[in-house]
Amino acid sequence: MSNIYGELIYVDRGLYRHFGVGVGEDHVIHFNGGDKSTGRIILSSCKEFSGGKTINLSIGTTDITKSEIVARAYSQLGGDFEGYDLINNNCEHFARWCVFGKKSSSQVIFKNDEQDVVEKVIDLFFDSTYNLIGKPIDDFIDGIQKKLFR
Template sequence: MSSFTPKVGDHIYYGCGTHAHHGIYCGDFMYKERTFKDVVIHCEGKAKGGRIKGLSYTKFAAGHDVKLVKYAPGACFDTETVVKRAISRLGEYGYDLLDNNCEHFATWCKTGKHKSEQVEHGVAVGAGAPLAGAAVAGSLGVVSGVGAAAGLSGAGIMSGLATVGGVVGGGAVAGVGALGALPALATTGMMYNVLNDDESLPQDERDARSAGRVATTAGAVGGSALALGAIAGAGTAGVSAAGITSGLAAIGGTVGGGMAAGVGLTVAAPAVAAAALGFGVYKAWQWLSE
């Protein structure tokens, strides 16, 4: 059982691996002429028949590390109102994982907002990650099809990169950067949604998210620069045709492939850097703020 001691009206939760379970600690109260003690009101997470019910804090916390959801000053109802809102929905059915889950309920009790960050983050990642992956995969199709020499031979790749780079006023190396832009944008959008600002959050959390968003953008830009630098330095030095060809082949060789694999890795690099740096800075800021 967690050593955490909640206060009446607290929005509490514990981790369940891939998700978290939320509730409102209501302490002792009267309901339908019965006295209930040390109660957490929560929404059962059942696909069918899930309802809002009371559970002793001992049972709620058993085997879990219970934590407090923190809010900004003035962002929540007063304690009495929070408890009344929770009690008013006891026995209510209608659990829905995406639209009416335990976090929706607890957040509504505290702020009046029907909101679940778990769902919002899941939707953002579910949309952004496949889009970024599809953009990386699609880049190979673009490279193989747009140049004078078709296919993913060395000549085909260089021709395709030069054609793409020409659209932005550059050559083959500019083509690599241009192809990396879409997956980087998709990942940046995903991270901005996950690290979205919310006035109801404590200032420390808002600052951590802001730092994470800035770092995400820096990662996308820096990842592109690093990818281009890797191409120039991995094979025959420089960004001549020979340098790019050998650089992409050397990078692709790290995963057992050739130039085509090198294109995929370098195009993906800005997206990976954006996610890694953004999330890393966010977690580091949280840790330093504790």
């Protein structure tokens, strides 16, 4: 899969989404789960990560550059990211930390963390809306800027 470098990506696995960070050359760094003692941050091919399912982009705005996002992901490679926990520290927490600098999970909507349920629902709405409307507009503007400032 191309154009995933520094992107927050996920695969829909039915009951949940599995998240990771695209690091180039068709590879993804992600939290493989398991339990607190066995979960590790690993590097996988896109094929291994996806398990044959479609890889999706989860778009949002961040001040962190793509190269910084990838460096953050690589900095945790092989580690346990403070131990896997389905509710408090899962694959989405890891991937969002890489991209946004903050651990969070939209899938764990009722967890009592820094965001309340209303904030999480608003975030989910705007993430989805941005994917449909904002991302194509941003890509268009980026294209024009690249042509103007070659």
